[in-house]
Amino acid sequence: MAAARVRSGGRPTLEExxxxxxxxxxxxxxxxxxxxxxxxQTREAVEAAVAELGYVPNRAARALAGNxxxxxxxxxxxxxxxxxxxxxxxxxxxxxxxxxADTEMQLLLTLxxxxxxxxxxxxxxxxxxxxxxxxxxxxxxxxxxDLLEQLGMPAVISGRRHAAETLPSVDSDNFEGARAAVDxxxxxxxxxxxxxxxRLDVYGAQRRLDGYRKAVAAAGLDPDERLIAPADFSEEGxxxxxxxxxERRPDxxxxxxxxxVMAAGARQVLRESGRRIPDDxxxxxxxxxxxARHMDPPLTSVRQPIxxxxxxxxxxxxxxxxxxxxxxxxxxxxxxxxxTELVVRESS
Amino acid sequence: MAAARVRSGGRPTLEExxxxxxxxxxxxxxxxxxxxxxxxQTREAVEAAVAELGYVPNRAARALAGNxxxxxxxxxxxxxxxxxxxxxxxxxxxxxxxxxADTEMQLLLTLxxxxxxxxxxxxxxxxxxxxxxxxxxxxxxxxxxDLLEQLGMPAVISGRRHAAETLPSVDSDNFEGARAAVDxxxxxxxxxxxxxxxRLDVYGAQRRLDGYRKAVAAAGLDPDERLIAPADFSEEGxxxxxxxxxERRPDxxxxxxxxxVMAAGARQVLRESGRRIPDDxxxxxxxxxxxARHMDPPLTSVRQPIxxxxxxxxxxxxxxxxxxxxxxxxxxxxxxxxxTELVVRESS
DNA sequence: ACCATTCTTGGGAGCGCTCCCAAGCGTACG
DNA sequence: CGTACGCTTGGGAGCGCTCCCAAGAATGGT
Numbered sequence: 001m002a003a004a005r006v007r008s009g010g011r012p013t014l015e016e017x018x019x020x021x022x023x024x025x026x027x028x029x030x031x032x033x034x035x036x037x038x039x040x041q042t043r044e045a046v047e048a049a050v051a052e053l054g055y056v057p058n059r060a061a062r063a064l065a066g067n068x069x070x071x072x073x074x075x076x077x078x079x080x081x082x083x084x085x086x087x088x089x090x091x092x093x094x095x096x097x098x099x100x101a102d103t104e105m106q107l108l109l110t111l112x113x114x115x116x117x118x119x120x121x122x123x124x125x126x127x128x129x130x131x132x133x134x135x136x137x138x139x140x141x142x143x144x145x146d147l148l149e150q151l152g153m154p155a156v157i158s159g160r161r162h163a164a165e166t167l168p169s170v171d172s173d174n175f176e177g178a179r180a181a182v183d184x185x186x187x188x189x190x191x192x193x194x195x196x197x198x199r200l201d202v203y204g205a206q207r208r209l210d211g212y213r214k215a216v217a218a219a220g221l222d223p224d225e226r227l228i229a230p231a232d233f234s235e236e237g238x239x240x241x242x243x244x245x246x247e248r249r250p251d252x253x254x255x256x257x258x259x260x261v262m263a264a265g266a267r268q269v270l271r272e273s274g275r276r277i278p279d280d281x282x283x284x285x286x287x288x289x290x291x292a293r294h295m296d297p298p299l300t301s302v303r304q305p306i307x308x309x310x311x312x313x314x315x316x317x318x319x320x321x322x323x324x325x326x327x328x329x330x331x332x333x334x335x336x337x338x339x340t341e342l343v344v345r346e347s348s
Numbered sequence: 349m350a351a352a353r354v355r356s357g358g359r360p361t362l363e364e365x366x367x368x369x370x371x372x373x374x375x376x377x378x379x380x381x382x383x384x385x386x387x388x389q390t391r392e393a394v395e396a397a398v399a400e401l402g403y404v405p406n407r408a409a410r411a412l413a414g415n416x417x418x419x420x421x422x423x424x425x426x427x428x429x430x431x432x433x434x435x436x437x438x439x440x441x442x443x444x445x446x447x448x449a450d451t452e453m454q455l456l457l458t459l460x461x462x463x464x465x466x467x468x469x470x471x472x473x474x475x476x477x478x479x480x481x482x483x484x485x486x487x488x489x490x491x492x493x494d495l496l497e498q499l500g501m502p503a504v505i506s507g508r509r510h511a512a513e514t515l516p517s518v519d520s521d522n523f524e525g526a527r528a529a530v531d532x533x534x535x536x537x538x539x540x541x542x543x544x545x546x547r548l549d550v551y552g553a554q555r556r557l558d559g560y561r562k563a564v565a566a567a568g569l570d571p572d573e574r575l576i577a578p579a580d581f582s583e584e585g586x587x588x589x590x591x592x593x594x595e596r597r598p599d600x601x602x603x604x605x606x607x608x609v610m611a612a613g614a615r616q617v618l619r620e621s622g623r624r625i626p627d628d629x630x631x632x633x634x635x636x637x638x639x640a641r642h643m644d645p646p647l648t649s650v651r652q653p654i655x656x657x658x659x660x661x662x663x664x665x666x667x668x669x670x671x672x673x674x675x676x677x678x679x680x681x682x683x684x685x686x687x688t689e690l691v692v693r694e695s696s
Numbered sequence: 697a698c699c700a701t702t703c704t705t706g707g708g709a710g711c712g713c714t715c716c717c718a719a720g721c722g723t724a725c726g
Numbered sequence: 727c728g729t730a731c732g733c734t735t736g737g738g739a740g741c742g743c744t745c746c747c748a749a750g751a752a753t754g755g756t
Contacts, residue, residue: 013713015712026714060477061714107458123402128454264642362743373707374746375705377744387705411711412743413742701754717737718738719736719737722731722732726729
């Protein structure tokens, strides 16, 4: 039996583990990768050697030999990071982390700026070989998703770009969330319900508007288009929209804002106009962020299960990767919608 | 001249680039890695081939051959992620991302739970070969930093564990921030100034308390220990501390809370006790988070340059890595302190 | 014109692992 | 008791790159 080569400083290699266990490199590899084609006895010997030597496989070598990386990338549009930031980002990450916890997968964080950068990014992602990509907060004309699809890189998108999203996606139920919010306002006796929308090139914002419309129509309320004020998810935008609304329909008695931050802007304007919340005007937001909890009065808001979205996206992606490598070219693209929840506070 | 081997599907390799440029593999490698030992003409030829073929180096191969990874890990304690979350996490990430933007370095995100997990983590980090580690929000008895130091892995810590931090660190000036806050209260005529502290096993919380003490002493105010209420950075903790304070010193006319979230808790209790802010009691927080901006009244708070901390940490780490690999065993450990800024709003 | 340097260059060796083939053994069946 | 097949096993080949050595080309000095 050849003595295990003693190496100067470094970490133990597979070869050393094999020598220690008195088996061949191939066998040791099989044990470490959980192949069933190993006898129980051999397996034990190798496992003992691994434990004694504190062996941890070298990722780079694995990646090179196995043509995979055991890593996925989370691509975050840098520009939107700030305003989508509130709870969103860290919650998504926590969800992803949770789903990855007992996996060997690593999480690569990639901040992509403008479209040009994103185009290059696709190159890098495939060349640097991540096994899959998680796409967060993508707008309608983002080139990255299609690029990834062309390159055959598994990807999952949070939300969607449009109704006919081609990539696997995980979204929250924006439509139902909005509808529940407006229904709630109606049940509280409000009749002149306005909405402040987000950027309508974001599919979710569109769906929230649809939900609003649906609820208004179902209740037989006046579907006055002047009750709909477009904004951009920003606090200032929310304020501006609220001013427009007050001008067009001073008799408004409730507002559904498509984000908490916009609701905060609206609240400010309502206050300045001398209206009390909720006595004169009820207000509801979306996201159930820290802003909602700390607003005065505390803001009723639609909670999205962000962390769970992160978890689900990751699971879907891992599945996608597994399918891909096992040749299961199942063409079904999961399109998952998670339920939202209305958190009623004092503003409504 | 040998024709470039045509490969079936995959991405071009260095070998192919070399063939295309009519040079050897070694030369092509030199060009790509910016070695000066190449003639201008050769360089151009290789660069042209790279462009034509759309060559992107294979990271795994590089890592394996070069014994480095061009990746750093950001280690986030999972448990604290939530309460440190507000702006902290995403801002740090943005800073790190910015500093990494025109580097080849990748960012690995690692969520570590309890101490046991963190101990294992050190193993993995060295075995999986990241070139360096960014440590965020570390508490005093975290084993990870020392482990990394022993393993000789470059690391930078945000904040510190104690006054005699051994690792390179980047911190915000908690002491001066607190002092400025209290000075501001004093300049507004407040005389009975209380403080609600964070967990004092966090060095930063300790420093904020020190700053408070210093300012109180410098102004010749009564340094009554009953004006100091320890809490834990949570909203509920802040509320509890505020209740204690009111009981012990009902005449308190100002409160410096060591975080916005705790200030929010305190505000609630102050309201319930019938005190007006700022008329009866002035309130200041720390962090300048969204909570502060949206509180009613808007909360005066001490802003920390979080994003810049992320950027600076990263730069320090990259430098550390560069030193290490060039054999510059300079033993100087940078210990950077970034200035804070008092953002005055209506609560004071 | 010749030799010593310096600059470029090509390509072998090897990083640690996975994949896969072929060999060794054991077993069951005819 | 012989043959065929299945399970284990060892180890060669090769993933794409960096490192480094030695060879060739170019330069300069005398």
